[in-house]
Amino acid sequence: MVRRATACAGFLLGTSLASLLLTVARAESPTELVIWGVWNREGWRKCFDEFERQHPGIRLVTSASGGRMDEQKLMCGIAGGAPPDCINQDRFSIGGWAARGAFLPLDDLIERDQGQPDAVRPEDFYKACWEEVVYQGRVYGIPINTDDRALYYNEALLRQAGYVDAQGKVVPPRTWNELKAYAVKLTERDASGKITRIGFIPNYGNSWLYLYAWQNGGEFMSPDGLRCTLDAPANVQALQYVADVYDALGGAEEVNGFAASFQTGELDPFLIGKVAMVINGNWHLEAIARYKPDLRFGVVPAPVPEGREPITWSGGFSWAIPQGARHTEEAWEFVKFMNSMEAGRLDSAAEHAYARSWGRTYVPWMYANRRTNEMAFAEFAPKQGRLNEYLRLFIDLMPASRFRPVTPVGQLLWDQHARAMDTAVYHEQTPEQAMAAGAKEVQKQLDLLAEESTGRPVSWPAVALGSLLLVALASAVAYPFLRRRLTSSPGGRREAWAGYAFASPWLIGFLIFTGGPVVVSLVLSFCRYDVLHAPRFTGIDNYQTLLAEDPLFWKSLGNTWFMVLGVPIGMAIGLGVAMLLNSAVRGLTVYRTIYYMPAIVPTVASSILWMWVLNPQHGLINRGLAALSVGGPNWLTDAAWSKPSIILMGLWGAGQGMIIWLAGLKGIPQTYYEAAEIDGAGPLRRFTAITLPMLTPYIFFSTIMGIIGTFQIFNQAYIMTQGGPVDSTLYYVYYLFNNGFRYFKMGYASALAWVLFWIILALTLVQLKLSKRWVHYDQ
DSSP: OHHHHHHHHHHHHHHHHHHHHHHHHHHHSOEEEEEESOOOOHHHHHHHHHHHHHOTTEEEEEESSSBBTBHHHHHHHHHTTOOOSEEEEEGGGHHHHHHTTOBOOOHHHHHHTTTSTTOOOGGGBOHHHHHTTEETTEEOOEEOEEBOEEEEEEHHHHHHTTOBOTTSOBOOOOBHHHHHHHHHHTOEEOTTSOEEEBSOOTTSBSOHHHHHHHHTTOOSBOTTSSSBOTTOHHHHHHHHHHHHHHHHTTOHHHHHHHHTTOOOGGGOTTTTTSBSEEEEETHHHHHHHHHOTTOOEEEEOOOBSTTOOOOEEOBOEEEEOBTTOSOHHHHHHHHHHHHSHHHHHHHHHHHHHHHHHTTOOOOOOEESBHHHHHHHHHHHSOSSSHHHHHHHHHHHHGGGEEOOOOSTTHHHHHHHHHHHHHHHHTTSSOHHHHHHHHHHHHHHHHHHHHTTTOSEEOOHHHHHHHHHHHHHHHHHHHHHHHHHHHHSOHHHHHHHHHHHHHHHHHHHHIIIIIIHHHHHHHHHTTEEOOSSSOOEEOTTHHHHHHHHTOHHHHHHHHHHHHHTTHHHHHHHHHHHHHHHHTSOOTTHHHHHHHHHGGGGSOHHHHHHHHHHHTOTTTOHHHHHHHHTTOOOOOGGGSTTTHHHHHHHHHHTTTHHHHHHHHHHHHTSOHHHHHHHHHTTOOHHHHIIIIIHHHHHHHHHHHHHHHHHHHTTOOHHIIIIITTOSTTTTOOHHHHHHIIIIISOOHHHHHHHHHHHHHHHHHHHHHHHHHHHHHOOOOO
């Protein structure tokens, strides 16, 4: 008894001591502050180290992913209850996230610390930067950096074209009319009429329609944020000007075909003289300093309509604290430090030293904090020369800067403004029609957000109960069949029980992890749901909208149907290759490997490869056609050729189907061919009378799988074309993805997914029904 008591006391004492040590260790361990969206920037690493030195109780855990423009990770983090403590977020998206309750308002923290030396003071920031993080009167982010845009021009090319004054000084364009005239005169073509150098491209660099509309006095949202004014007359006039410039240069197809050959880095078209003028941001100064420091160039405010003052457009990033962050106070200390003059000096000094270590001239980025920005310019910018002069110009333009509208539909507004520009410059619609269509779509979403409280909350217990009842009903229907199997014979009963027992883990996993999400997606298809808020039941509204009110639904469906043409073409090529490899030739294994290799190349790699192959200027295909004195199309930049281009790319992977065809050909008895040959049948007759009938099961399988795969095409549009030009590659699943993960319309995306399911199911059932007439399984 004494031994037992002693052992028990020792166990309890040891357990208590271990618990105490664990508690002490936890108390002494530093707080882990999770930061998302961190750039690979030498200056930031120095700042992070200094912050940890000054705050020994905090350890920073950083991630390059999330934040910035990675909507998916942030949305999943907040919805899953595991958001970061702080995030580097693209400033234009702050309003949209704030409208959904994703970020904490910072007003109380800002007001609380106003008397402290490290306080965040709104007056220290450029007005455009600060107002871009304010939504409905509350602050949801602290601006980090900023940028603005101006016109870069190649002095040598303008001088060569005669654009000089009496003193021999180059005269850049100042107005829209001058810019258009300069663009045409500075454009050069070869003997065949192809562009070899272009004067200016309205949407190359970083301008977009936003800048032209603001220059013309336009606005995209009403002051109260409730009405989209995308189709305002000033905006339409700006779009008309953009379309006119494209037409004067030969049309959008030709211009964008030429631009498809543009590269970055040291091969940037402005640096190598392929583009004479470009509207770009202050960051382009750093590219010039790194890759072409001897370039003779100039920078002026972007040309404006006659009689108007110069206007620029700024953007940048901000620190924000998500809802549900575990360490709000520590995150706020981090944000204040990163906004301080001390951090700005550390960042600039580290970046300056890093650039000098590589023998480069350092051009500081622009801080959103004016005091920090002036410090960086005074202490770290080049002391003289063009880089100093033009960086000063960009800084001086900031008071005339505009910013993207702060609205919960910011991403949709951006996409619709880009779509309007695309359709107008390609003359699919007039500027008035294009802008009116875009305004209608944005206004529709604004109206829905204004009615956010409509619909009943979803009762998930009721959904779970209904799902269990369905499972029970299915089990009751299947029970007679199972009972016959289990009672057929003693041996069969044991085997059946064993089989079901072994299959039960998969069946349970399927019901929970596959069947559950399927049921949830079906319920969500009848709801309005943005992931961050509870879904609300709205009946068949989503289905009614996509079938009767959404032209892009039908457009994306039509684009996807067109791609089905690639299924029989791919099958024919795969069968042809298989028949060639089915012959007795030396090195057959090597040939099979060569033909199959494209099928295992990652989609991203093959997409990038084919973007080069299909390049209108320097691509492999057009070079081959040029050798035959045949002019090649613009492929991916031409709405008529974009879908055939992707079909052509898909044929490269026909080797995957070749394996199936080879298996089918090997299964055909040679005696059939021998008998047919004795009867006098030629090769074509043997193919049509023996090979094809015997391969019908493989044709049937390949057709079904090919159509299913085609209706799920996504990667090519996401990587290569982003749905353009003129929505010609806006495929169904890509459109579904945009609605779910860019516009946060998960309910609508779920409805699109279920429509796709029924389409694929219907096509499969039709093929199964028709297969009885032409598929032959007996050999």
